[in-house]
Amino acid sequence: MEVSVLNINGQDTGKKVTLNDSVFGIEPNEHVLWLSVKAYLAAQRQGTAKSKERSEHAGSTRKLIRQKGGGGARRGDINSPVLVGGGRVFGPKPRDYQQKINKKTNVLARKSALSQAAKNGEIIVVEDFALDAPKTKDFVNIVKNLKVEGQKALVVLPEANKNVYLSARNLPKADVIEARNINTYKVLNADKLVMTESALKAIEELLTK
Incomplete structure (x- = not known):
């Protein structure tokens, strides 16, 4: 051509x-x-997105309620992913795309x-x-x-x-x-x-x- x-x-x-x-x-x-x-x-x-997991949050590690006798499920520390303000489960981490x-x-x-x-x-x-x-x-x-x-x-x-x-x-x-x-x-x-x-x-x- x-x-x-x-x-x-x-x-x-x-x-x-x-x-x-x-x-x-x-x-x-x-x-x-x-x-x-x-x-x-x-x-x-x-590839710089990053969220804090449970172990990376600042907060008390004491148990919120006693383990038995409360009538509900056991509750861990305040950084638990199921609580507001807790860590994120399987959040993004820095990676090369x-x-x-x-x-x-x-x-x-x-x-x-x-x-x-x-x-x-x-x-x-x-x-x-x-x-x-x-x-x-x-x-x-x-x-x-x-x-x-x-x-x-x-x-x-x-x-x-x-x-x-x-x-x-x-x-x-x-x-x-x-x-x-x-x-x-x-x-x-x-x-x-x-x-x-x-x-x-x-x-x-x-x-x-």
Whole structure:
């Protein structure tokens, strides 16, 4: 599949790039996409929820009533889970929610997401660019010129660029990512993928080695 290369003014440069069929032209595997997205979202969870159990509550440990002769069940200390203010039974504890996903599965998931984006015409290739200073107004102009204003745009760069990142940080529907960090969730979550020529080559090298 051939895609025209635009400049940051939204003009056609006359150049075309051919998307690698082994990365952008496979049949998307929906199950693998689901596994990858599930693992990504699980990894975003902090896992710091914690409740106090019976032994962790501050309170007297004396028995509230005598053990026999009261006509009811035996009552333990005031920290009992059955009493208001007592400990919690089987409450949450700090844990790691990360899920294991095989490398080959992860690669296939990213290829599937990129292929789906290419099939839907969501990929825009632009010439390599850089901003002289972090300025949101300049980034907004680029978004307008590329006709992705109001859409969730994922801008993929070959390497970290602080000025571009800071310029896009205040825009709720724009995200900037390095080619080596591209993941299934962000590709699927974006309405448009804006890739520089160098980022496109980096992605193809990354997913075909």
